[in-house]
Amino acid sequence: MAEYQTHQHDVLVIGAGGAGLRAAVEASALGAKVGVVTKSLLGKAHTVMAEGGIAAALANVDSRDNWQVHFADTMRGGQYLNHPRMAQLHAQEAPARVRELEAWGALFDRTKDGQILQRNFGGHKYPRLAHVGDRTGLEMIRTLQDYGVHRGIDVQMECTILTLLKDGGRIAGAFGYDRERGHFRLFRAGSVVLATGGIGRAYKITSNSWEYTGDGHSLAYHAGATLMDMEFVQFHPTGMVWPPSVRGILVTEGVRGEGGVLKNKDGRRFMFDDIPPLYKDQTADNPEEGWRYTQGDKNARRPPELLTRDHVARCIVREIREGRGSPHGGVFLDIAWIKEKLPDAAGRIKKKLPSMYHQFKQLADIDITQEAMEIGPTVHYVMGGVRVDPETQMSDVPGLFAAGECAAGLHGANRLGGNSLSDLLVFGKRAGEHAAIFAKQNGATSVSEEQVEAAARRALEPFGRSSEEGPYQVQRDLQQTMQDLVGIVRREPELNQALGAIEKLRNRAQAISVEGNREYNPGWHTACDLYNLLTVSEAITRAALERKESRGAHFRDDYPAKDEKFAKVNLLIRKGAGGEMKLEQAPVPAMPPELAKIIEEMK
Numbered sequence: 001m002a003e004y005q006t007h008q009h010d011v012l013v014i015g016a017g018g019a020g021l022r023a024a025v026e027a028s029a030l031g032a033k034v035g036v037v038t039k040s041l042l043g044k045a046h047t048v049m050a051e052g053g054i055a056a057a058l059a060n061v062d063s064r065d066n067w068q069v070h071f072a073d074t075m076r077g078g079q080y081l082n083h084p085r086m087a088q089l090h091a092q093e094a095p096a097r098v099r100e101l102e103a104w105g106a107l108f109d110r111t112k113d114g115q116i117l118q119r120n121f122g123g124h125k126y127p128r129l130a131h132v133g134d135r136t137g138l139e140m141i142r143t144l145q146d147y148g149v150h151r152g153i154d155v156q157m158e159c160t161i162l163t164l165l166k167d168g169g170r171i172a173g174a175f176g177y178d179r180e181r182g183h184f185r186l187f188r189a190g191s192v193v194l195a196t197g198g199i200g201r202a203y204k205i206t207s208n209s210w211e212y213t214g215d216g217h218s219l220a221y222h223a224g225a226t227l228m229d230m231e232f233v234q235f236h237p238t239g240m241v242w243p244p245s246v247r248g249i250l251v252t253e254g255v256r257g258e259g260g261v262l263k264n265k266d267g268r269r270f271m272f273d274d275i276p277p278l279y280k281d282q283t284a285d286n287p288e289e290g291w292r293y294t295q296g297d298k299n300a301r302r303p304p305e306l307l308t309r310d311h312v313a314r315c316i317v318r319e320i321r322e323g324r325g326s327p328h329g330g331v332f333l334d335i336a337w338i339k340e341k342l343p344d345a346a347g348r349i350k351k352k353l354p355s356m357y358h359q360f361k362q363l364a365d366i367d368i369t370q371e372a373m374e375i376g377p378t379v380h381y382v383m384g385g386v387r388v389d390p391e392t393q394m395s396d397v398p399g400l401f402a403a404g405e406c407a408a409g410l411h412g413a414n415r416l417g418g419n420s421l422s423d424l425l426v427f428g429k430r431a432g433e434h435a436a437i438f439a440k441q442n443g444a445t446s447v448s449e450e451q452v453e454a455a456a457r458r459a460l461e462p463f464g465r466s467s468e469e470g471p472y473q474v475q476r477d478l479q480q481t482m483q484d485l486v487g488i489v490r491r492e493p494e495l496n497q498a499l500g501a502i503e504k505l506r507n508r509a510q511a512i513s514v515e516g517n518r519e520y521n522p523g524w525h526t527a528c529d530l531y532n533l534l535t536v537s538e539a540i541t542r543a544a545l546e547r548k549e550s551r552g553a554h555f556r557d558d559y560p561a562k563d564e565k566f567a568k569v570n571l572l573i574r575k576g577a578g579g580e581m582k583l584e585q586a587p588v589p590a591m592p593p594e595l596a597k598i599i600e601e602m603k
Helices: 018-029 067-077 084-103 136-151 215-222 277-282 287-294 309-321 336-340 345-352 354-364 419-442 449-464 471-485 492-509 522-546 593-602
Strands: 004-014 034-037 154-156 159-167 170-178 184-194 233-242 261-263 331-334 373-382 400-402 569-575 581-587
Touching: 004 018, 004 154, 004 170, 004 215, 004 419, 018 034, 018 136, 018 184, 018 419, 034 184, 067 084, 067 593, 084 136, 084 419, 136 419, 159 184, 159 215, 159 449, 159 522, 170 449, 184 215, 184 419, 184 449, 215 400, 215 522, 215 569, 233 309, 261 309, 309 331, 309 373, 336 345, 345 354, 400 419, 449 522, 471 492, 471 522, 492 522, 522 569, 522 581
Parallel strands: 004 034, 004 184, 034 154, 184 400
Antiparallel strands: 159 170, 170 184, 233 373, 261 331, 331 373, 569 581
16 A cells, blocks of 8 residues: 655645746635646746747837737747637736736846836737846746745645546545655645646646646546647747757747847848738838837837747748758847947847857857857747636636646647747736635535555556666657657658557656665656656647648648638547547637727727
8 A cells, every 4th residue: 555645735836937936826816725846846847938029009119009919929930720708808907917926026127117118029010018138037937936935825835746636527636745855745735736837848848847748638638638630739939959958948938029130040030921811911021110110119020930839930941951051950039130220229138138149158159248158949938738617727627727838729730929928927816816706615525545545556657667667768759759750840641650659659658667765766757758748749649630620830731721621620539448649620610800800900
């Protein structure tokens, strides 16, 4: 019989990034006893890597901005596969969540008259991103932690959740282990909020930190929840490709917002070659107009470098595939060129982009004030996740809520830069609020010993095997498979090949062995992560096969055009009775007339 320590909470939050902390604060404010479990250390969540800012229509820099414009931008960026109610709530509530963060102590950059400063970002019509230099995510985490630490929230650090537990059809808690000593932990709870982030570690080249192994997606799926939009994996266009010391590290979109330009090996700004019809009226057709836009000229249109991430990434791939890429398989991102326009360009870059300057100077000996960066697309974000109710963030499993990157619906086929941090705040609050209400209204739960014993047995299986193969090679092969076969450009033969490879990798994962014991054992951690990585990899691949068109972040080389058959459907994935992965199409929720009118007016 497994030994474990038991914790009792009204609301259990899994994940301590922006969404998790905001959910915990809200649930605690409603009187719930709240526990937060984090795989990493408090303060080390991947949210700290979000650099550019928080998208919110504060209208501090451009008075023409409002929630309606933000809503329309979000829907257009998502190719209208977004849940319209989620996009509406997000646009309406983001300003209040930013001001709330400011009231709790966040030190935003300021306009000359003392208001929160906002910057330009891709896909946003007006300067909309409230920011703290290029360290906005770090400031968000610091503020939420400082505010939340006084609320008596119970935090369990370096603890991995292995499975969700149920009482009949309802969520009843979670089972996991502490990563340091390997001791099992049972968390009993009236409701659970998943805030575990993304799936980037399923790929070889990613901006995501080590925690992003699809835990929340997999936990929800195996508990009976529905996943949605898993084919839409966002490749951020600007991840470093050279030198190797910084490969995959993100270069914030703020570099382009401050005037950075993309060039091929011939020094030509190739983004002017391909401006989508949907954005033709909003995009500059010459470099001079684009420069004026980045300097605050309200009569200028944005440069093509600030088009949506999916489009910019595909243009970069085109240059590379057609032989116009940089020496190491990327293109050039140049902010140093602004010295042609500004007398103190170096000082301005260091002030506006301090982290970018210091990071690449120290890690790669690249001075971005003097030379271009060599960049290319890197896996950055997944629009797909747990299907949730827009108002409450509850999944179709009673008592199970999700917020942030592991939830689906807000971003549709492609996320706009900056919408992620406001997503965390808006829907983290809603998830925490409704999780507390659910726990209070539905009372205590019970957990069967059989569930706990089964989870413990499965976790310990690698120690009892004698296989010569460990978990690291399986993980590497999975990452290579996803990078090569389910990447930024997809084709049916390769996707089918990927499905076959994932099945073989699953068989290998079920046979791997782990040496040593449960204390300080990273091999065991990796073996546990594989279960989740294989689940999300299969979901992404099956959805990518089903959507036979190109839309947003999903590009099929064998179906390069948009197909009206897929224009108004989301793809849903559920676990079948026999354990198989079942996929179906579901209509996108109807847009109310008042929201449809906004879309029409903003075209």
